Amino acid sequence: MVEILPKVTDSGELSELEVEAIEMFINFLKLIGLPKSVGEIYGLLFVSPRALPMDEIMRRLDISLGAASQGLKLLRGLGAVKAVYSRGDRRDHFVADLELSKFATVFIKEELLPRIERARERVKRMEELLPTLGAAERKATEARIERLRHWLDKGQKMLPWILKFLVR
């Protein structure tokens, strides 16, 4: 069993092209609250023409075992990365799902919508509390709460439309 495994194009360095992709995804994913290591992993996989095993990801990006494992787990959870079978290799190999809309979609569904829902409850509670205010204060505050509700409505109307646009 002395079969030499296909020597992978230098398993240490990153090409300039890869660096561009990685930095780009670090920036975008940071925007939706994902740590740098996750952006790195996705960026590398995005430009990689072949599936990469975790240990190669670690080596190329110079990140720890834990970061690689957790990052891949998270990305799999988002549906942004999937594991593919690699015949004759015990290791999982990972490929990026190229459907970038997933990030936006997940963000909207898991971050934005729940917050809007929670905010609605708060607005309701605030309205219940209005009678505890003096008459003058009440009037002013009532108007503000009304505006808040109006805004939540607007947001909630808008989001399904955005989702549709994204997926299309």
Place this chain on the structure above:
Amino acid sequence: MVEILPKVTDSGELSELEVEAIEMFINFLKLIGLPKSVGEIYGLLFVSPRALPMDEIMRRLDISLGAASQGLKLLRGLGAVKAVYSRGDRRDHFVADLELSKFATVFIKEELLPRIERARERVKRMEELLPTLGAAERKATEARIERLRHWLDKGQKMLPWILKFLVR
């Protein structure tokens, strides 16, 4: 030596209504990368029927001088808060601008659009680098970069529309 803990000088309680508003804004503003103290300040001002001076904001929220000053500065910068003159009082007084769309607008204009612009440059650079790849790799990578560009286009087309919707 058992010592009585310093009695917290609750020199300004928050009403339940205020707490609801504050927590709500902490949550939303965190989403666009603003620190907790900024959410607190805006939340308090949003439900306050009168303009508040900085020292009162500090006391009510129990935050430091620095946090209050910096938070107000930031919010003023976003156009989410403005200082109003208060006759016979040396202190500035602050009111919330109720136009909530400002947060989304600023976020899109100052975070999203610049990143998209920067990403375009990277895509361009990546295309310049394509010839450094072997033929097989090049073909696969080319397709991915194309998809990236397609996505940036989609995003950039969508955002002005969202802005219009928000402002309306």
Place this chain on the structure above:
DNA sequence: CCTGCGCTTCATTTTTTCTTGAAATGATTG
């Protein structure tokens, strides 16, 4: 002018978030 107030700034501390690496788990294979 001087004084004291309101505010800003920023070095330091605190808190939060991310990363690391070693130990535990699971899974394949000889």
Place this chain on the structure above:
DNA sequence: CAATCATTTCAAGAAAAAATGAAGCGCAGG
């Protein structure tokens, strides 16, 4: 099944972000 390899998990450490509070600036009012 033993042995090894791949992966997950998690406690501890490192890094990043936010909050603190004291120093200092500018200015209104005496």
